[in-house]
Every structure is written in C-alpha cells, then in structure tokens.
Amino acid sequence: MKKRLTLVVTLITLLSLLVAACGGSKTETGGNNKPADGGKEKVKLTIWHNFAGDDLRAQAVRSLIDEYKKNNPNVQVDAQAIPVDGYRQRLSTVAAGNEMPDVFFVYSGSQSQEFFDAGLLQPITPLEEKYPEWKGNFMEGAFDRFTFEPDQIYSAPIALSATSFLYYNKDLFEQYNVKVPTTWAEMMAAVKTFNDNKITPIALGNKAPWVAQSTIIGSIADRVTGTDWFLKAAKGEASFQDQVFVDALGKFKELVDNKAFQDGANSIDNTQAEQYFVQGKAAMMISGAWTLTNLAASATEEQVAPIEVTTLPAIEGGAGQGGTISGGPGAGFALSKNTTGAAKDAALELIYAISGPDGQKKIAESNSMVMYNMDLTQSNVSPLYLKAFNVVKEAKITPVYDAYLSAEAAESINNGLQEIMMGGKPEDVAKKLQDAQARSTQ
Template sequence: MKKILMLTLLLVIVIGAVTACGSNNKSGSETGTNTATASNTSNASEAPAEKVKLSFWHTWTGDDNLTKAYLKLIDQFQEDHPNITLDIQAMPQDAYKTRLKTAAAANEMPDVFLAWAGAMTKELVAGKAVRPLNDLLDSKPEWKNSFLANSFNDFTVDNQIYGIPTELTPTSLVYYNKSFFDQYGVKVPQTWDELKQAVEIFKKNNVIPIALGDKGSWLAQSCILSALADRVTGTEWFLNAAAQNGAKFTDPEFVKSLTYLQELAKIGAFQDGFISIDNVGQEQLYNQGKAAMFIEGAWAVTNLVTQSPKDILDATHVTILPAIPGGKGKANSTSGVVGAGPAISSNMDEAKKAAAYELVYALSGPEAQKMSVENNKLVSYKVDVPADKVSPLFAEVNQLVGTLEFSPVYDAALTSAGTDAVNNGLQELLLGGDPQKIAEKIQAAVAKSLGK
C-alpha cells in the first residue's frame, strides 16, 4: 500500500494548478428521486436542533461497486441523522452537468451537490452559487492535513476552498486486450506509426481497433484530445491559448493535433456509429470481445473489475497514447485532474449550513476516502489499505500513473463555451470536417467567452 500512497502523491504534486474533469461518468441510467430522513454525529459543526431538509444532487447512477458503496454510505448517513431530511436526485453525468448549469443560472442550486474542480468551480464562484468550506476544513485539522499536496488547488478561488476532492483521475489511459495483440502478432504501440499499424491489422481481421463512445460529446475531448494535443502543442501553449494570452487555437500546432486525431478516424480506428453510444457502450464493446482497445480515464477500472468477463479482465492491461514525432509535449505524460467532490449552495441559513457540513464530511471524510480506494478508485488522500483489497488492474494503473507527468484536461481549463466548441468540433472532425475551420470555430468561442 505504501506504493499506492507514493504513486498517488506523485500524481497530485504534478497536477499542481492543472485540473478538473471527470469523473464518474456512468451514463444511461434513469434519473432517480428519493426522500429520506437522516442525524448529526460528526464534529463538523454544531448539530442543528430543529428538523432540516437538504436537497442533494449526485451522479452515482451506475451498477458498479463504487456506486453501490456511495449509495450505502448515503443510506448510513440517513440512519445516523434523523433530524436531517434528504431530498436526493441522481442523474447521469451528462444530464447532471447541464441541469446544474441551468440551476446556477436560475439561482436554484441544490443545497449539496457534486462539483468539478477547475473551470466549473470558477464559474460557480463567479455566479455566487457556492459557499466556501474553509471553516469546515479548519474545524477538522487532522482530516484537512491528510489530503495530499495541492489537492485543493483547483477547488480554490481567492484563497477560499469551494469543494472537497474525492478522486484523483488520469483521464486518458489506453486499455487493451493483450490476447488480441498476441493472436495477431501486434506490438503494444509506443510510436504513432505502431499505433497506425495496429489499427490496420485489427481492422483487417474484423476486430474494432479502438472502441469509441462519444454520444455525450465529452469523451473524445477529455480522454483522447487532451493527451494527444498536449503531445503536439506542449502544455504551455495550451494554457496560453485557453487564457488567450499570446496563443490561439488557430495556431498551426493545434490544427496539427486535430489532424492527428482525424487520421485515426480516417484509417478506421473507431467503429461506425461511435456518436450513438456513450462510454458505457464502448466498454461493453470491449467486454464483448469485439474491440482490442478503448481509451478512457482511470474510473473505467471500477467498471471493468465489476463487469468484465474473467477472460477479458485477465487479459486487460493499460498503457498511454504513443509519442508524436516532433511534438512539443512530453511523451511520458497523460491528461489528469483532481476530480469531483461535494460542494454546498451559497443560499442557505445557518441550520442548513450545519446540516450540509455533516453531509459533505460523510461524503469526503476519511472513511469515504478509504471506501473509494477499496473499490479501485484513486484518491488524493492518505489512505492505508491492504494490497489484497484492490484488484490487479487497479494496482497496474497505480504503477503506471506513478511514472507519468500530468497535462491539463481541456474541459478543466477552458470556459464552458470553449469546452462546448471543442466537444462539438471533435464530433464534426471525426466525421470528416475540416480541421482548420473547426479550429477557427473553437478560437472564436474561446475568445468570445473571455471577452477578447
């Protein structure tokens, strides 16, 4: 377990000011609403004497073990807190983010909700939709000091902390079925040419080279382009372009990165109909033995461990996208973030705030962090868990990411309008659109959103 802690520490130190996308991304489940009662036992604040009702939104809608663990945690909270009534709404991530933006614009935020570090946090703060959590953290110094270095950076605006991290997420990992590589004599790609060769061989043998599910329009951006483009442009260029500080998305290096991604589509790396399925669908294609690879974040480990047939899981290993010839970015890197965590609305009285603090602590306190690791999820918190509590695939991911540097995830650094332009542009790109024209649309959206 010491190895896991050391590797996780390396991850957080490298992320620094970079940040935030996401996370749990199970989709396709129906929205659920549940009202239950719940009491107050932690020391986060004085327990409210009267009955308090809290609205709580989250994205735990899947069937994996981690989701079940979080739902069990919420059930336990409700048993332990009979003076707090929870009005719970669960939504798949894509629908959740859209609804949260709508709620923020209408000043109708839920009392407690999951927020993503980086751009989302900054926008919620700018809209005065969230309340700082510094006093909660300061009231529990042992808890606060057990987070790894830089964990709160991307939940912080003007020295105020607005969310508690519950995950640490490399967003771009290549999961591959080694049995396919062995069967067809294919080398696990370490160069761009080797990746293209692998695609051609698998396609010739009626195997989907890379399963892709971009129905939600975020996956190609967060899980592929964020890492691929950094290989081409380098991190400094992207951060400058995101801030419109001496770099533009019409610059040749960014257009070139779009061309590399489009090249994969042109040679048949992805299956037909990739816009009609989501990340769950791409995992299903992989688990059905129809695809040699898929590209997703570390969260996919939990899904694979829970849902993959034994022969598929045993053959599954993980790597990163290969180097790009002449690229300005570091080859031994991947995109990554400190992901989602609980936050609270700015619009509540002191009794509600005290109750909300209880729930935030239950969702992100030491026991919740330990629960996450035991269910194969990386966290930015010091947790000591016996090695036999985690899967071999999770251990392999830890070993890999501990050797990597991290680059920004696009949707964590861009404005919402900029992110939407990239997401929509990549779908157009993968369907044959002109890289230059798509770059121009992205540049216009980013510049307009920043007033430049």
C-alpha cells in the same frame, strides 16, 4: 360575590407566579435549552447529488450519506439523488434564484468557478483546519480547481477525473506479435497490424461527442502543444488556429484516416464501445476511469483478465511529455453561502463524512478513481483498478479540455472531432473552436 371574585384573582396570580418560578428554574439550569436528543441542537440539511444509479460508486456515496444520518440523529437530512442527465440543469435553475441546497455535488472547473463568481459558495476551509492530516493526503493538484481565493478551498474532490488511460488486450498483442506502443510511430504500426488481421485497433463510442474530446484529443494535443500553450489558448493568450494545434488535430485525423476506430464509432455510445473491447473485438480502448467501474460491474473475470493499463504513447517532436494522463480533480461537495450556524457545522461534517479518509476508501473500493493517497493492496478492488491506480500514482495529470474551455467552446471541439471523423478538415475545426472561445474571453 366580591369575595369569590377576589379568591379567583388570587388563585390566578399564585398560579402565574408558580409557572414563572418553574420556568425560571429551568432556564437557570439550562434544561429548557437542551434538545432531548443527546443535547445536540436539531438542524435540517438538504443535499443534492447525481448518484442516482445502481453503479458501485453511486451505491457507495448514498451509503455514506445514510451512515451520516445514522450517526447524527439530531440532523434531519433531505437527500435528493437526481439523474445525471438532468442534474446540471436542476442545479443551474436553483442557482438562478439563489436557492441552493445546503450541500451539493459540484463539478471542478467552469461550473464551480461560475458558482463562486455568483457568490453562491462559502469555503470548506474549516475542515482543513480541523483535519490537517486529511488535507495532506490528497494528491498534488487535488484542490487546484476548487481554490478561488488564497488559502481558501471550496470543495474536496471525491474522484479523480482520469480520462485517457490506454487499455489494451495483452492476449491480442501477443497473438499478433505487436509491441505495446510507447511512440506515435509504434501506435500507427499497431493500428496497421491489427487492421491487417481484421481486428479493430481502438474501440470508440462517440455518439455523445464529449468522448473523443475527453479521452483522446486532450491527451494527444498536450503531447503536441504542451500544457502551457493550451492554458494560454484557453485564456485568449494564444490561438487555437496556431499551427501547433492544427497539427494536434492532425494526429487525430491520422487515426481516423488509418481506420483506427471501428465503423460507426459516432453511432454507438461509450458503454457499447466498452463491451466491444472487452469481448475481444478491439485491441485497444482509450477511455477514462469510469470504465474501471463499468467493467467491474458488467464484465466477467475471464473478459477482464487479459486487459492491461498504460498511458498513451509520446509523440516525437511534440512540446509535451509522454507518460501523462489527461484529467484532474473530479467533482466534490460544496457548501451553500446561505447555510449558517449549527446547520453550517453539520453540513461541513457531512462533507467530511463523504470526502474524508473513510469515505475516500469506500469510494475507491467501488472501483472508482480518487485523488487520495491510500494503500489499496489489501482492499476490495478489482485487479484492473489496482493496475490503473498504480499508473495514476506515477503519471503527471494534464488538462482536460472541457474543464477549461467555455461551454460553447467545449461543444465546438466536441462537434469538431465528429466532423473530422466524417471527413472534416482540422483547420476548419480549429477556426470554429477559436471563434467560440474568443467570444467567452472578450
């Protein structure tokens, strides 16, 4: 019995030594530390975005994420496409619990500033260092609203938020012998002529009240007040009750009083206004780059053929310039502060896959405006997009109001423009805006 027990113990000891020796051998060669998949460490990433629709840009961004997955089989990507209407709220909810996804789509301006202030972001500057030519091809100002520390960038825009193109139907202008306006006097003359001929001068769908603010007042007001005044007012160093801003609201009221917009403009949405315009029922439309994508997907070649693109006219006596477009860097993908190690490296490459040269080109070819210099003459873009892209390359970009105002103040000016369209006074709207912005700067 003792001999049998001794034999069993001896066998167990020998087996243990053999297993240890085999394990030691693998550790020395590194074989046990290498994943089976090409020697790359397995990582998991989460990415959230709001490209959930069927429009061409949404399809382009999702395809870039799918391409990254294919090229990086060691990275398990959990991508969530959240509808636009609920995206901000979902992101704010996880931000409150410091449970941000590794990579997430973030808007320039107040939203990204708030996330930075809360310590939820980390720089993507390593991409700038790794791909200097990529950084150098962005248009001037592309990183202004994503830079929160000296020499540190926190996102790369995959869009240009150009919000105030003047689209016009050249056939209608020629038919009624109307000059494309380059001054405010010419704009009001065009409004009168088209009204006299039963043509709506300017299509507007302001049911969601951000439209008039984003597409019209930011650009008109900049021509009256100048950019520097607005930036001071946004910081509390000037007042929105200053006469110069009341005068700017007065220009919007002048459009309303002269029936520049179709009846019921506060009751239809922007998409309906686009269709109204493209069907030839309106001579002009002041809208953003999103209209390029929408018309490329929904309008016929015959409908788009007569449409030209330019900037809003200059305003005589104003402190600002003509030939400008309100806008700025659009949204981009940001990196969570909690993402570290190999996951961080993979996340940075995912951001580059979307916002790098190939990604920018693919997004541009979905007829979406980008802040990236490239030659699109031979690309698969619509003629209308190419016209707008060439306008942007020559235009100076001025601020969009809601990118600088507090959320409360932005809501105030949005609603205030609807009030003016229903007979409200510019002075009353200016006071409400000033009170709302003052509360955020105290």
